[in-house]
Amino acid sequence: MAKAKIKTAYFCQNCGAESPKWLGKCPACGQWNTYVEEVVDSTPKSQTVAWTGEVKGSGSNNRAAKPLKIKEIEHQTEKRFNSKDAELNRVLGGGVVPGALVLIGGEPGIGKSTLMLQVALKMNNKKVLYVSGEESQSQIKMRSDRMAHNSDNCYVLTEVTTQKIFKQIELLKPEVLVIDSIQTLQSEYIDSSAGSVSQVKQTAAELMKFAKESAVPTFIIGHINKDGNIAGPKVLEHMVDTVLQFEGDRHGSYRILRTTKNRFGSTSELGIYEMQHNGLREVSNPSEILLSQREEALSGVAIGATLEGNRPLLIEVQSLVSAAAYGNPQRSSTGYDVRRMNMLLAVLEKRGGFRLGVQDVFLNIAGGIKIEDPAIDLAMCVSLISSYEEMNVPDKTCFAAEVGLGGELRAVNHVESRISEAQKLGFEQIYLSKYALKGIDMSKYSISIRAYAKLYEVFQDLFG
Numbered sequence: 001m002a003k004a005k006i007k008t009a010y011f012c013q014n015c016g017a018e019s020p021k022w023l024g025k026c027p028a029c030g031q032w033n034t035y036v037e038e039v040v041d042s043t044p045k046s047q048t049v050a051w052t053g054e055v056k057g058s059g060s061n062n063r064a065a066k067p068l069k070i071k072e073i074e075h076q077t078e079k080r081f082n083s084k085d086a087e088l089n090r091v092l093g094g095g096v097v098p099g100a101l102v103l104i105g106g107e108p109g110i111g112k113s114t115l116m117l118q119v120a121l122k123m124n125n126k127k128v129l130y131v132s133g134e135e136s137q138s139q140i141k142m143r144s145d146r147m148a149h150n151s152d153n154c155y156v157l158t159e160v161t162t163q164k165i166f167k168q169i170e171l172l173k174p175e176v177l178v179i180d181s182i183q184t185l186q187s188e189y190i191d192s193s194a195g196s197v198s199q200v201k202q203t204a205a206e207l208m209k210f211a212k213e214s215a216v217p218t219f220i221i222g223h224i225n226k227d228g229n230i231a232g233p234k235v236l237e238h239m240v241d242t243v244l245q246f247e248g249d250r251h252g253s254y255r256i257l258r259t260t261k262n263r264f265g266s267t268s269e270l271g272i273y274e275m276q277h278n279g280l281r282e283v284s285n286p287s288e289i290l291l292s293q294r295e296e297a298l299s300g301v302a303i304g305a306t307l308e309g310n311r312p313l314l315i316e317v318q319s320l321v322s323a324a325a326y327g328n329p330q331r332s333s334t335g336y337d338v339r340r341m342n343m344l345l346a347v348l349e350k351r352g353g354f355r356l357g358v359q360d361v362f363l364n365i366a367g368g369i370k371i372e373d374p375a376i377d378l379a380m381c382v383s384l385i386s387s388y389e390e391m392n393v394p395d396k397t398c399f400a401a402e403v404g405l406g407g408e409l410r411a412v413n414h415v416e417s418r419i420s421e422a423q424k425l426g427f428e429q430i431y432l433s434k435y436a437l438k439g440i441d442m443s444k445y446s447i448s449i450r451a452y453a454k455l456y457e458v459f460q461d462l463f464g
């Protein structure tokens with residue numbers, strides 16, 4: 001009798017593309033040396049998903065679906081529940097949605113396990129199952145002992161095989177599930193090793209089926225690879241409802257939880273934590289930490305009134321402009337798109353006549369945070385010129401305007417929430433675009449509002 005041949009295929013470990021033969025360069029994502037041979041399963045698709053538990057939620061797949069007119073579909077607002085962590089609620093779009101599959105990505109050691117264990121302990125009114133394939137039960141106990149929270153309702157399971165996990169779930173009937181990490185999970189239906197593309201795909205599909213059919217919200221922790229993408233195939237990100245990135249400087253204590261995809265809310269929300277000896281502290285007033293503490297005024301420092309999601313943040317921009325000593329001038333930027341910085345430098349050179357082309361320029365956003373809000377442009381330009389001219393920006397001053405290619409100041413959205421945040425934090429003047437003030441009652445603010453149409457008018461006002 002002929003031996004059954006094991007069927008294998010090659011998968012790109014970066015994007016999940018499949019090929020029957022080995023390839024040096026992935027045609028799908030362009031990465032080199034990412035193809036790895038994996039055993040592919042021969043079981044029919046319909047049997048490969050293992051979750052067989054009872055169906056509680058409304059999204060049952062058991063009935064054959066039939067098309068409905070969009071008008072006839074009953075609108076159900078999903079009933080969210082409070083995770084008791086204000087920052088997590090915020091990034092999820094206002095609480096945990098039943099049956100949601102949430103992926104939390106981040107570099108090793110950034111604090112993903114700490115965050116999820118802490119949330120599991122805080123939600124003490126829900127039965128939470130924390131499944132870990134990374135640490136032993138006693139290690140998890142040690143971690144929980146460090147934390148300020150405790151719960152009677154938090155269960156810990158150390159297991160990596162999904163079928164065994166589902167068996168325990170059927171017995172325990174948890175209301176929230178946490179999986180620490182998708183890269184350690186293994187499905188019995190697939191032979192390849194844990195963390196490989198086909199395992200990650202398969203186990204994620206099983207978890208998705210579980211979450212949707214049982215309406216149990218499921219949090220999956222995932223590692224990220226060296227490019228900052230979630231390790232494993234891109235399909236993982238397509239499958240889940242929400243992708244959260246946990247980031248920050250490992251040596252600093254602040255951590256940022258950022259939404260990069262959310263089927264149930266906005267993707268521009270931001271949660272901020274501080275890593276302490278007893279777990280993560282929610283930072284409810286982030287502007288305090290994003291403004292670095294300093295005694296005397298420095299040149300090259302300006303404060304931008306930015307907005308992340310619906311959350312106003314006052315952020316310090318620091319720059320250093322100095323004559324290029326060696327050959328080509330250097331341009332470097334931390335926390336801000338370097339191409340946008342180059343554009344602003346060109347605007348300053350062309351419209352303002354500042355000779356920045358022969359200068360080294362280093363730019364830094366305090367607090368290790370990345371800013372995409374164009375309203376920071378004005379603070380950026382002021383900081384650059386302040387450093388170039390060696391002149392300090394007056395104290396208690398902040399900026400919020402986009403800078404156009406003609407050196408004009410453009411209006412930004414939600415001006416009023418920026419103004420009120422600046423006022424609340426004790427700033428005495430805010431520079432804005434003239435065009436941002438339509439329909440705004442300025443008399444209700446005690447902060448002085450300085451509105452201009454052109455960049456050079458701001459410089460004239462500030463530096464004379």
Ligand code: TYD
Pocket residue numbers: 106107108109110111112113114115143146147275276277278279280
């Ligand atoms: P961890 O949650 O294990 O990271 P990940 O799961 O993302 O790999 O992060 C642990 C780091 O946080 C570790 O360096 C120790 C530190 N830590 C604290 O500073 N305070 C604490 O209360 C805990 C539990 C961990």
Ligand code: MG
Pocket residue numbers: 112113114134180
């Ligand atoms: Mg961990």
